Amino acid sequence: MADTVVEPAIEKGLEPERREQGDVRTEEMLVNMGPQHPSTHGVLRVVLRTDGELVLDAIPHIGYLHRCAEKIGESLPPYQYIPYTDRMDYLAGMNNNQAFAIAVERLCGIEVPPRAQAIRVIFSEFNRIASHLVALGTYGLDMGAFTPFLYAFREREMILDLFEAACGARLTYSYPTVGGVRSDLPDGWVERCLEFLEYFEPKIDDYNNLLSFNHIFVKRASNVGVISREDAIAFGLTGPILRASGVRWDLRKVQPYDGYEKYDFDVPIGEPGGVGDTPRGVVVGDCWNRYFVRVLEMIQSIRIMRQALAELPDGDIMAKKVKNLKLPVGEVYVEVENPRGQLGFYVLGDGSAIPARVKARGPSFCNLSIIRHVARDVLLADVPAIIGSFDVVMGEVDR
């Protein structure tokens, strides 16, 4: 009894000399994260080469949701392809429909009536709020905060109800279409929408108190996965991720479409810690800034919506002569500002009713391509924090 030595479990497997030294050196290991993993936001697979807690390399593998939507675009007339576009980024269907509609309108030279433009702006900003609410909620989940997710989805549910009232669908709208929007707003919709904005605006303070300025959350997300301004531009990052790196760039300001030049709004960017409300320890281009830029963008979206709802013009909601549309010989490349970045459509027409080529540039696809560069030499626990802060939608990465 006295002779038996109880070995600690951790030392049992070690060589005798290493046991003596108390060495806990580890070997490199490949860890497969995903495709089914709660914090990869869909079917993203990342192969991590780890040394203990340290990630040496993170190699993303995509394509699990690939449906070759671009091939489908080559066999359908544009108005029939609209429903396929909202299945790409299924959290921002309105913006995707709008992007493809604008591309076809530019190619065919269709003028959209002012009322249809204003309705499109209202819905794309509304969808931006709904999409950012999912981003905030699920990012809280990744960081171990469950409650903000429930609050974010409570408000998103009300937005989806308003979408349903206007177009009958909750996720895949196909509401903005080539030449305008599919149907006019129902009676009383504008009042209901203004009522919701009145209710929603103070809720942003609640999210800030619950999550944004929560000490644990700030410690967890600040100074993690920092992307410099130069890297962001070189890798073609767009949207909140580019702005979080300190570039005040917004396509709605630079190349306004659908009458965005009429509305007054600011473009928020990532700020270093200590400036304004920004907590100490935060760095420009880190996960916290990528998260917080989305919160600030929701406030700007409310501003744009209030202006658009107040000055909603009367008139047609559809352009004339969009039936039996023939695409002229020529090509066009159009980008619009989606909640996740710049969504581009390249459409090649050859004189028939069906495009010869449709190419979609998904913002998440480009944003994700920097992951190998960022998730290097970080701690294993920071990888979900970095991936979550990109807010990728795999439907759009894989198309």
Add this chain to the structure above:
Amino acid sequence: MAVEEEVFDILRERFGDAVVSAEASGAHPYAVIKAERWPQVALFLRDDPRLLLNMLRCISSIDMIAEDKLACVYDLMYLADDCGDELITETREFAVRIETPRDDPVIPSVAHVWPAADWHEREAYDMMGIHFSGHPDHRRILCPDDWVGYPLRKDYVFPLEYHGIPGTTEYDLPNPRH
């Protein structure tokens, strides 16, 4: 369209016959560049102080089956890098088209010029079968590694079987293009 005309002139002056043609009319002006000179032209487009097209937005691959060619359209943009945290209000954009024969499609990679090209080129290889010489990681990206054929080519035949999974074209409507 005046801006594009200027870029065409600058390119013609600097590279001469590397600029095959320039399409200035229409909604999407572009210059056609010879494939073998493309990396030099790309570096020039990015670094010349008059152009500074520092952001690669998209690479769209096209199957020009009637002319027996494949092509890539590169959409470039200038994003001011010296504005500090001021709002950027001006930009310029430009597009380049590289054509390559259909039976041996090779285009030099520009992933070292714009890192964003890395995944876009992999996608163009995966979907259209264009090879990018000098690419750092030349693999398929969306389809599995053992996939046969390039889906976005016009003469692509849909496989009827993949690892025991049946594929059917039985319910497909006839393609109105044929």
